[in-house]
Amino acid sequence: MPIYDVNILLVDDEKEFTSTLAERMALRGLRVRCVYSGEEALKEIAAEKPDVVVMDVMMPGLKGLDILRHLKATNPEIQVILLTGQAGTRDGMEGMKLGAFDYLLKPLALDALLAKIAEAAAVGGKAQ
């Protein structure tokens, strides 16, 4: 199954970043939704289960690692890629211990993100 069939959810409280990234992914024909908080993410996941969640680590309210813990307990098949700043590599490593597929540093190149999403989806059995 190609990456175009992977259901992707972006979660980041930086609205302009998230919506621009989503627009670029949509231009490439990807199935992508975006939300701007951890709380919204849980609702969106309950409404339609994504294959891959790309999520900021540090958000107001529910933090990325909190959602990751929740997802790994309730929907372990969903692959999670964390986004973190340069100084947040410890959070990224912590996320890996909690079951995140990987973490990427911001600012990030779209190609690198798409490659990582394809890898994550392949692990979840969704992409080639």
Add this chain to the structure above:
Amino acid sequence: MNDSRAAGGDGRFLGAVTAAACHDLMNHFATFSQALGLMEDCLAADARTRLRSLGFKGGFEHKERFQELIAMLHGQLERAVGLTEALALAAHSVDREGRDVPPPEAVRALLVLCERLLKRRKVTAVLDTAAPAATPPWPALRQADYLGPVLEVLLACLPHMPMGGELRLACRAGAGALAVTIGPGEGRFSDDARAACLGAARAAGVEVAPGESLTLVFQEQPTSTPASCPPDAGQAS
């Protein structure tokens, strides 16, 4: 060692504030980067659409100029990201234990931050990255313990450097101490430059190893405790 400024309350406050600001800057840069990418996508889409549907030769009239400007902005963004990364690393030196950052990396960050100062005299600073055959573990030092004095020595030396000159730095570990060697690219420091460096080192309370080269020695301080700071203060995400 005179690290009172760096380790004091003001230093911790500024470190935390700087790290938090760096976090915000990185988020802005991430948005800039995606916005530039989207502009490129739109330019490419415009060309494809017009070629396909209308048979136009060129598409958007100013496409090439826009592509040049976007490339320039990408370059500027890369510089800004590099500076902010260095600043975030240095900021953490005063509000965190810096033992997980190898001193060469911290010194490299310092040199990135000093680039503008160095450029005033067209001086380049190069960090020697040749790894010694057997590297002992780096001593337990906070980055502020050595970055501050190294900066002071560099600043003292700079006015005495020839225009367009080169500074070479190297970090070595040994016997519970960090040695940072600073020297000119070729030959030896002028007497003025050497005197200025020694004066700055003395004022910072730093030991200077005897010998031709200027080597600052920072002894491990086992009693040095990390400053108290919320675990994730200033962390970028």
